[in-house]
Amino acid sequence: MALETGLPATGEEARLIAEIQELKRERDALILAHNYELGPVQDIADATGDSLALARYAQKSSARTLVMCGVYFMAETASILCPDKTVLIPDPEAGCTLADAMTPEQLLAWKAEYPDAVVVSYVNTSAAVKALSDYCCTSANAVDVVRAIDPDRPVLFGPDFFLGSYVARVTGRPNLHVWPGECHVHAAILPEKMEEEVARNPGSELLVHPECGCTTRALALPPRKVAARVLSTDGMLRYARESSATTFVVATELGLLHRLRKENPGKAFLPAHEGAVCPFMKMITLEKIRDALRDNRYEVRVPDDIRQRALLPLERMVAISPPQRHDI
The missing domain is CATH 3.40.50.10800 (NadA-like)
Structure with a gap:
């Protein structure tokens, strides 16, 4: 797309952008885009950021409708934090291999091995996994979240092995156990x-x-x-x-x-690697954003029993913010 390279929008893109802007006004909508989205999607968004920033935007917004341009767990997170809003995802097939790396059943079995442990789940997890967790975190505040936990309590950190290993190294915590998942x-x-x-x-x-x-x-x-x-x-x-x-x-x-x-x-x-492209993040397009707003599709609403249990770890994630510094 032309906007990806900073060139002026083509006629088709300009038409889509105008449609989206009009539909946003009609629907009282806010478009949120992750930093990994296509350039045109980032450019049309009202707010662009990482998972923590998007969660904060979602909570603070007065808009009735949130269009989450990211992967599915991000839309679930917005639904958990904002149950009074309509949360739409332009493509419900936009998943996440890292979120799929830990199921609720696997987390329950892991918790049974360490009954006194505190569970810290990376935000890249399903709503059902969040509901079984004590804290959620993002890469921006993972170190701060772990440091906020009683040092004598074991910590189960999942599902990302590389982030968990980094947190263990920075905090020096010997009782931090890491799940063997990864973002491919x-x-x-x-x-x-x-x-x-x-x-x-x-x-x-x-x-x-x-x-x-x-x-x-x-x-x-x-x-x-x-x-x-x-x-x-x-x-x-x-x-x-x-x-x-x-x-x-x-x-x-x-x-x-x-x-x-x-x-x-x-x-x-x-x-660092030309092939580092997430196919799921690239599934969201201007046309799909237009269709989501026009047709009020595809709504993501987390069941209330899961939402209520997942809310506390997410609120803890949002509350524990790193200072404005150059390491996480």
Whole structure:
């Protein structure tokens, strides 16, 4: 699409955008887009951010309708936090392999092994898993959430192995147990690919999402070779705006590069791996957003019994906010 490269919208895109704007007014709707969405989707959104930012926007909005441009668990999260609003997802098939990595049955069995444990579930989980959890977290506040828990209590952290391992390393917590799940996109950003890109761009800074398979190697790189930062997507955006560096190697899903380049036109942002594309995030299009608003489809409403149990861990997630700093 033309907007992906910063070119003017085509006639078809301009028509869709005008339709969407009119339907938003008619429906009293707010469009929320994750940082990994297609460029045109990010550009049409009222709010763009990571999972934590979108959860906050959803809670604070006075709009009657929320259009969640992201994957299914994000729409569920909005429904849990905003039961009085209509939550629409433009494509209900937009799933998440990481959210699928832990089922409620698996979590129940894990909890039975550690009956005194506190369960911290990454927000990339189903509503049913959240309902069995004590806390939820995002990559932006995972360290802070774990640090808020009694150090003598065991912690079950899932489903992302790489994020959980990073949290264990930063907190030094020996009683943190990590589920062996992964985001297939981030796990495929291999250390070798990342190091090759760094070597091709001496003097660059390295921004790494903690879900990545290359996180440990990135932190082990000598400072004289590259300055490595482990950050959430919104953390990367903040850091890039404030840094005096002009070239960055970015290890996360490629959708973030659209916003990084848009907000920092004088700086270069290079992917650590060109293949880091989430097919589910790319399922949302301008046409599907238009159809969702026009036809009031596809509504996501979490059953009330699950919603009530999932609300507390999500509220704890939103309440525990990291300070404005450059690491999570």
